[in-house]
Amino acid sequence: MSVMATSTNVSEKTQGRAKRFIGGVVEGFYGRPWTMEQRTELFKREQKWDLNTYLYAPKDDYKHRMYWRDLYSSEEAVQLIALITAARQHNIDFIYAISPGLDITFSNPKEVAALKRKLDQVRDFGCCSFSLLFDDIEADMCPADKQAFSSFAHAQVAITNEVYQHLREPETFLFCPTDYCAAFCTPNVSQSSYLRTVGDELLPGIDVLWTGPKVVSHKISVESIEEVSSILKRAPVIWDNIHANDYDPQRIFMGPYKDRPTELIPKLRGVLTNPNCEFYPNFVAIHTLATWCKASPDGATRDVEMGDEEQDPCYSPHKALMLALTDWLEEFMSTDQPTACLKKESSEEEPMQTDLGEHSYVPGPGENPLYTAEPLTLDDLKLLSDLFYLPYEYGSTAKTMLHELNWLKSHSQAAAVDTDQTAEWRSRARQFDDMCEAVVRMFNRLSNAPNRRILYDLYNYICDIKSGVHLAQAYVKSLGGLGKPSAQLMGADPEPWGFRGGLSGEFQRMLPGHGNRDLFKHPPKTAVYCIRPYCAEDKMDLQRIFTNMQQERRIMTDAPLISDLLSTGEIPPSPQCALVLEDDMGPCGYMLALMDAKAAAASVQKDTRDRAFEDFPSLITGQVLPRVTDPSPAKRMIAQLLSTIKSCGSKGVFCELRHSDRRMLDFYTKSNSFQPIKMDGLPPDVIAMGTGL
Incomplete structure (x- = not known):
């Protein structure tokens, strides 16, 4: 039996009850929080996909973090009560999180009382599960706290234990440490005095959130979880940022949940995905997590049979992705409810979209035919996922396009003088052009999908990739003499859409740091040192x-x-x-x-x-x-x-x-x-x- 499993059993026996595996979603990103309507829709999806938890922790909700001391107004209370009630109706455990770490004085009894008062108010709303978050804050204590506590960890643990007992030790109570990933631990996980204090002094009924090796972890291994579990003396709950995109407004992630072996499931208290800021494109992230959670090595019921070709016999990211995209296609093709509900009786003004019925226009002889939208296909969604896959990798089609563009660019001069290479170059150029056209068709079909809510969340990203593909397509044609040199690419004064990055891009290109995960490596441009x-x-x-x-x-x-x-x-x-x-x-x-x-x-x-x-x-x-x-x-x-x-x-x-x-x-x-x-x-x-x- 592993060290981790032993610590888990001790924790459960201490409480006299077994705990269910936490599986679900944390709304924990920076930026515009989701709407009440979207959260209610999330509860329905979670129930349908056998997930059980929602952690309320939107970073830029005023009264969650910045103004954590302020009580909710009567209007806000009505909304929260409705949300907690909706979660309960769908068998979702609603966990209310609060982040007081920006400015709390741990040693001040009035501050602790304010925190208890805020959580008491939420408990009166019907909430039974809570979380204290101390992530993304400075690790320095004020002079008053330095006199009262021997370390930052002692201060956090003391107030967390006190609040937990004040709330009468709820069944679900989560603590997020400041050192919430291995990269933050000094000097490492096993030697971290901060984590050791948390493990030794945090009450056993309190669970600890952990993001893995990094803030956004590429892979999470069984060995790494066993290591941190032995220090924390409990199985962690993974706060998984693999699909988070709040750190870069140009990225969105629609690849499957992957690089977390199902052997982790019995060694974890749970997994909560902190996904993209945009609500509707999170269909794949949440759907595939649900498939993963049901793929336990103990032979639990699964949504899809996994093949032998995968490293993990219990879970195939590719098959889980295709299962999610198949279900998502149905949602894309459903009529968008807000648009469908536009009715004349609710307003004296004519709605912007009206049903023309039998008065619809019919072109006459010799006139342009009406535009007919091509239906969205499963292949289109697979391409969409490939182009916006995961933080550490591109999907197969995206990788192929980049490799082909690199080959065409580096072999264009040789192909111009060597007739043997000319045929291969032109053949591969045509294949690249076909792939570019597939991206444009995908964009057009997505733009005409009936469900406009999903489209509006995706539009900036698909418009950007279509523009980039157009530029690459024009560049390859000019290399092969099949088109005029693109003014957007070659001109001394290009239009704004001919280059990317803005001021942020300018800064990045001037700094010496370079992405070590670029598909094609280039020599770094650094200063000369003696x-x-x-x-x-x-x-x-x-x-x-x-x-x-x-x-x-x-x-x-x-x-x-x-x-x-x-x-x-x-x-x-x-x-x-x-x-x-x-x-x-x-x-x-x-x-x-x-x-x-x-x-x-x-x-x-x-x-x-x-x-x-x-x-x-x-x-x-x-x-x-x-x-x-x-x-x-x-x-x-x-x-x-x-x-x-x-x-x-x-x-x-x-x-x-x-x-x-x-x-x-x-x-x-x-x-x-x-x-x-x-x-x-x-x-x-x-x-x-x-x-x-």
């Missing part, structure tokens, strides 16, 4: 860099470290163990080392009998100014110093890192060699990491 040996004249520059970084991170030096004294020049580095990084503006970083750190330990009143000095006798320290965004110069400096230290006979190196120095802490944490080590006498805000040589 790494050279340290000399005596560099002492003032290194002191300045060190002081600037200390001030920027508000680091107090009441208890200086060996590395601090090394950086300020009070302890000189060992010979050939000091490097300086320069760019065109001057020194911008450094890496220094001591061969024998034990000899320098006495200067900071450190116990030289610490056994850590035996395995890690040498010390390395360094800083790089924020203007150096490329991590490779720092990596090269460390590699060079480690090589020098090893050649001088040392068997290990350690570094001292303050928790507030998130950049260097993250740098060493992501290194394949440095790992946390136990070292006595370090201040509470300092961690030691070491590597053997």
